[in-house]
Amino acid sequence: MEPDDALIARLDADLDGSFESLVIAHQDRLYSIALRFLGDPRDAEEATQDCLVRAYRALAGYDSARIRELRLRPWLATIVLNLCRTKAGRRNHAGAPPLSLDFDEPGKALAEPRADPARSPVAIADRREARARWAALVGGLPQAYRAAVVLRHVDGLSYPELAQALGRPEGTVKAQVHRGLALLRRAYEDAERREREEMTA
Amino acid sequence: MTTNHRSDPTTPSALTDDAAPELRDLAVHAPSGLVTSVLVEVGLADRYAPIPSPIGRLVVAWNGLGVSAVEAAPDDASFETSHAARTGRPVHRADALPPRLGRAIERRLAGDRRVAIELDLRGRTKFERDVWRKALEIPRGEVRPYGWIAAEIGRPKAVRAVGTALGHNPVPLIVPCHRVVRSDGSLGQYSLGGPANKRTILASEGLDPESLEMQARAGVRYIGSDTTRIVCLPTCSAAKRIGPTHRVPFRSLDRAALAGYRTCRKCRPISVAGNVAA
Numbered sequence: 001m002e003p004d005d006a007l008i009a010r011l012d013a014d015l016d017g018s019f020e021s022l023v024i025a026h027q028d029r030l031y032s033i034a035l036r037f038l039g040d041p042r043d044a045e046e047a048t049q050d051c052l053v054r055a056y057r058a059l060a061g062y063d064s065a066r067i068r069e070l071r072l073r074p075w076l077a078t079i080v081l082n083l084c085r086t087k088a089g090r091r092n093h094a095g096a097p098p099l100s101l102d103f104d105e106p107g108k109a110l111a112e113p114r115a116d117p118a119r120s121p122v123a124i125a126d127r128r129e130a131r132a133r134w135a136a137l138v139g140g141l142p143q144a145y146r147a148a149v150v151l152r153h154v155d156g157l158s159y160p161e162l163a164q165a166l167g168r169p170e171g172t173v174k175a176q177v178h179r180g181l182a183l184l185r186r187a188y189e190d191a192e193r194r195e196r197e198e199m200t201a
Numbered sequence: 202m203t204t205n206h207r208s209d210p211t212t213p214s215a216l217t218d219d220a221a222p223e224l225r226d227l228a229v230h231a232p233s234g235l236v237t238s239v240l241v242e243v244g245l246a247d248r249y250a251p252i253p254s255p256i257g258r259l260v261v262a263w264n265g266l267g268v269s270a271v272e273a274a275p276d277d278a279s280f281e282t283s284h285a286a287r288t289g290r291p292v293h294r295a296d297a298l299p300p301r302l303g304r305a306i307e308r309r310l311a312g313d314r315r316v317a318i319e320l321d322l323r324g325r326t327k328f329e330r331d332v333w334r335k336a337l338e339i340p341r342g343e344v345r346p347y348g349w350i351a352a353e354i355g356r357p358k359a360v361r362a363v364g365t366a367l368g369h370n371p372v373p374l375i376v377p378c379h380r381v382v383r384s385d386g387s388l389g390q391y392s393l394g395g396p397a398n399k400r401t402i403l404a405s406e407g408l409d410p411e412s413l414e415m416q417a418r419a420g421v422r423y424i425g426s427d428t429t430r431i432v433c434l435p436t437c438s439a440a441k442r443i444g445p446t447h448r449v450p451f452r453s454l455d456r457a458a459l460a461g462y463r464t465c466r467k468c469r470p471i472s473v474a475g476n477v478a479a
């Protein structure tokens with residue numbers, strides 16, 4: 001894939017001619033961030049589309065110097081996260097549950113299963129179940145930790161990028177990620193324990 | 202503090218900042234239509250769908266900025282080619298118009314001029330936009346001469362240019378350029394498939410094109426009322442209400458003025474003498 005600084009140069013030279021490349025390059029990661037933050041595929045699709053439309057309008061209004069300073073990955077992550085927070089806030093006001101309990105897999109996985117003997121139907125079903133479980137656990141994290149964990153570990157941002165995306169010092173976002181992971185581990189173990197107890201009960 | 206959780210590194214709960222494959226695995230592909238939706242929304246691509254009309258099947262194209270084209274296209278493929286050539290944008294077939302836009306167009310075609318329809322008129326001149334905006338003021342069931350538009354937009358000599366701008370109207374019917382006719386009373390040209398269609402559309406809006414032309418051939422350009430002493434363009438809604446015994450035909454506004462008539466404030470007739478072009 002084209003590196004972002006080459007894309008930035010093209011966007012600066014010809015926004016309308018190269019914006020499609022930006023959409024293609026970033027849509028999967030932005031959708032993944034939105035989906036894992038919001039839990040609901042329709043909301044996530046809407047947030048991703050809004051994010052890219054806003055990015056286009058912002059770029060159309062920026063001068064050359066401002067475009068060339070941009071770092072696309074954290075910049076776009078900030079936009080999509082802000083939209084997600086607004087959506088989540090609105091949903092909480094409406095009294096709806098904060099995350100979808102629908103365990104159907106939304107979207108096709110980016111990566112094929114790593115363990116390869118595991119191409120059997122059972123293994124695939126196991127993997128789907130594992131993903132649904134982890135998605136639900138991530139969705140259950142408090143917002144600040146959820147955002148940090150999703151950007152760092154689902155999207156794969158570096159800590160400097162994460163600090164920029166969240167507008168916080170690097171030390172703070174690092175602490176949020178670590179705390180978020182600790183909460184996830186505990187939630188995972190709690191769920192496992194409950195399952196074992198149910199099975200032996 | 203209890204630390205009785207397992208530390209077996211092969212279990213998923215070993216999740217660390219250096220290795221969290223379970224979370225990396227939560228990355229997914231975006232839905233397949235997203236790229237097109239974004240490009241349409243920002244106006245870098247269009248969608249289109251057919252609509253019924255008095256002259257048969259038409260296609261309407263739109264994007265996030267508004268309606269970009271109304272065309273009588275024989276088939277989808279030829280529309281896609283011509284639209285892309287004209288606008289430089291790809292155009293994607295949709296099943297139907299977005300419901301809100303569909304309802305708005307339906308209401309506009311039924312004569313409701315208050316309903317707002319956004320238009321994508323990028324790359325058009327100010328003069329063209331002025332002409333089209335003015336054409337939008339002509340009510341359903343009425344017509345105005347080309348010279349009327351020219352005078353109303355403050356370019357009384359630009360009658361021929363008005364005709365050209367109307368011919369380039371990318372959104373006929375929505376911008377009712379069919380309601381602009383020649384000052385000699387003949388209907389004039391029409392971009393949406395020719396003059397016969399103009400006749401059909403005007404008739405569908407409640408006008409009688411034949412009697413209109415007959416009246417014009419007889420030299421009648423204005424109709425006055427001998428009770429109100431007001432003179433109108435023949436299709437003005439006020440003129441239509443004048444009873445048969447009170448209708449006074451005029452060849453020119455000068456004659457009407459001499460007879461003591463003032464012009465209607467609604468249809469604002471103008472002298473189009475010498476402006477019989479377009």
